[in-house]
Amino acid sequence: MSSADIPGFRFGRIAATLPVADMARAEAFYAGVLGFRKVFENGEPVGFMILKRDAAELHLTLQKDRAAAPFNIAHMMVEDVDALHALCRAHGLRIVKGLRDQDYGLRAFVFEDPDGNRIDVGQQL
Structure with a gap:
């Protein structure tokens, strides 16, 4: 079955929900x-938050006793991947996969946020 065979609806935006142990x-x-x-x-205390920047939207959910997933949980496209990579390094974030041009047409790297969530970042070559 292809998407052309499924009638009646269209998808709108979809946003990643990241589990965090400390909302602040x-x-x-x-x-x-x-930014x-x-x-x-x-909630009080805050248990859910929506953040936006440009066309990106992230949802944060408070999950105090969870372990970070050992795989990428979100993919983020940016216009200056080198600048974001430098910013992550400047803030001491763990770089899981180093910045490099990929054979699938992206310049990309993977970092861990302060909760250990792995974010795959890419820019079209």
């Missing part, structure tokens, strides 16, 4: 370091 630390990283802005939060 996650907000400080995504807003303070990467996202908070557009929504819910």
Whole structure:
């Protein structure tokens, strides 16, 4: 069955939800370091937050007792991958896969956020 065979609906945006152990630390990283802005939060203490920057949207969910996944949980496309790589290094983030041109047409790297979430970052070559 192809998508042409499924009638009646279209997909809109889809956003990654990242589990975090400390919401304030996650907000400080995504807003303070990467420049996202908070557009929504819910709970007291805050257990869910939506952050936006440009066309990107991230959802953060408080999961205090979870272990980080050993695989990439989000893929982020950017316009200056070298600048983001330098920013991650400057803030002491773990670089899981180094910055390099890939045979699939992206210049890419993978980093871990302060909660250990692996984010794959790419830029079209």
